[in-house]
Amino acid sequence: MAKQRVVITGGAGFIGSHLCLKLVNSGYSVVCIDNLITGCLNNLKILLKNRNFRFIKQDVCNYIKLADKISFVLHCASLASPEDYLRFPIKTLKVGSLGTHNALGLAKEKKAAFMLFSTSEVYGDPLVHPQKENYWGNVNTVGVRGCYDESKRFAEALTMAYHRTHKLNTKIVRIFNTYGPGMRSYDGRVVPNFINQALDNQPLTVYGKGEQTRSFCYIDDLVEGLCRLMLAPINEPVNLGNPNEFSIMQLARIVLKLTGSKSKIIFKTLPQDDPRQRQPDISRAKRLLKWRPQVSLEEGLRKTVAWFK
Numbered sequence: 616m617a618k619q620r621v622v623i624t625g626g627a628g629f630i631g632s633h634l635c636l637k638l639v640n641s642g643y644s645v646v647c648i649d650n651l652i653t654g655c656l657n658n659l660k661i662l663l664k665n666r667n668f669r670f671i672k673q674d675v676c677n678y679i680k681l682a683d684k685i686s687f688v689l690h691c692a693s694l695a696s697p698e699d700y701l702r703f704p705i706k707t708l709k710v711g712s713l714g715t716h717n718a719l720g721l722a723k724e725k726k727a728a729f730m731l732f733s734t735s736e737v738y739g740d741p742l743v744h745p746q747k748e749n750y751w752g753n754v755n756t757v758g759v760r761g762c763y764d765e766s767k768r769f770a771e772a773l774t775m776a777y778h779r780t781h782k783l784n785t786k787i788v789r790i791f792n793t794y795g796p797g798m799r800s801y802d803g804r805v806v807p808n809f810i811n812q813a814l815d816n817q818p819l820t821v822y823g824k825g826e827q828t829r830s831f832c833y834i835d836d837l838v839e840g841l842c843r844l845m846l847a848p849i850n851e852p853v854n855l856g857n858p859n860e861f862s863i864m865q866l867a868r869i870v871l872k873l874t875g876s877k878s879k880i881i882f883k884t885l886p887q888d889d890p891r892q893r894q895p896d897i898s899r900a901k902r903l904l905k906w907r908p909q910v911s912l913e914e915g916l917r918k919t920v921a922w923f924k
């Protein structure tokens with residue numbers, strides 16, 4: 616039987632590249648589209664010569680034309696690190712709007728299922744804790760993070776409009792903080808920053824007092840959830856993340872312990888609109904996907920530290 620073909624936009628990025636590998640290994644044929652603005656071909660090194668994998672260098676903000684039969688379009692392209700979207704706010708808004716429109720158009724033409732990679736950032740600085748999918752969020756539209764949050768909120772609205780209007784089989788995953796091998800060393804996000812600062816004997820840069828919280832999910836757990844959602848008959852948004860919540864100070868101490876580093880902790884200004892707390896309520900994913908994360912923060916960080924070393 617011919618393999619089912621999956622298109623992944625943003626497949627050269629951190630999450631996308633893990634997913635490309637998992638899908639090829641699970642028997643799919645994968646077409647990865649990426650403009651490499653934040654992604655990197657190095658992430659796909661072991662796939663580039665695989666005959667079930669094809670890479671196309673393209674910006675998804677431009678019309679996507681493919682001759683192949685396609686079963687799934689996974690729209691993962693995005694500038695997901697706060698440092699990146701603060702540097703490229705217009706690009707961020709375009710990939711969430713024009714890019715999502717093009718990816719949905721491709722899914723519609725091919726009668727393929729579609730999955731939007733959305734984010735916990737749609738909840739903004741949440742006033743409800745933990746965050747359930749039915750919470751509408753607290754976003755400063757005109758703040759510096761608005762470019763990312765609103766692009767994803769627009770992308771979710773567009774996805775639901777295609778579902779309702781064109782009866783497209785769409786899925787929306789709201790991804791909470793994820794980490795693991797394959798992140799860029801100084802990607803700007805807290806886990807790679809702290810690990811590399813610790814390994815380089817540089818001070819760990821805690822923003823604000825470090826009292827803000829995040830809940831960190833190991834990449835393998837996330838990818839398992841993504842694969843289940845891709846195949847599930849669910850059209851409403853689903854949170855995927857690890858509900859174990861840590862303050863940023865706790866994270867800094869764990870990284871110091873695991874690396875055995877003598878680095879100091881220094882405090883820097885808290886970025887504007889930095890969410891004070893974030894923790895997914897994953898009861899929907901547990902119920903509908905029979906999914907829950909398996910890897911503890913320490914275990915995941917150990918693997919990530921080993922990879923960065």
Ligand code: UDP
Pocket residue numbers: 696697792803804805806808809820821822823825827829863885886889890
């Ligand atoms: N953060 C920090 N030091 C860093 C990078 C990030 O204290 O070197 C903080 C940041 O202010 C935020 C949290 O860590 O409160 C998570 O930041 P990240 O950029 O990883 O992702 P976010 O959850 O904000 O999208």
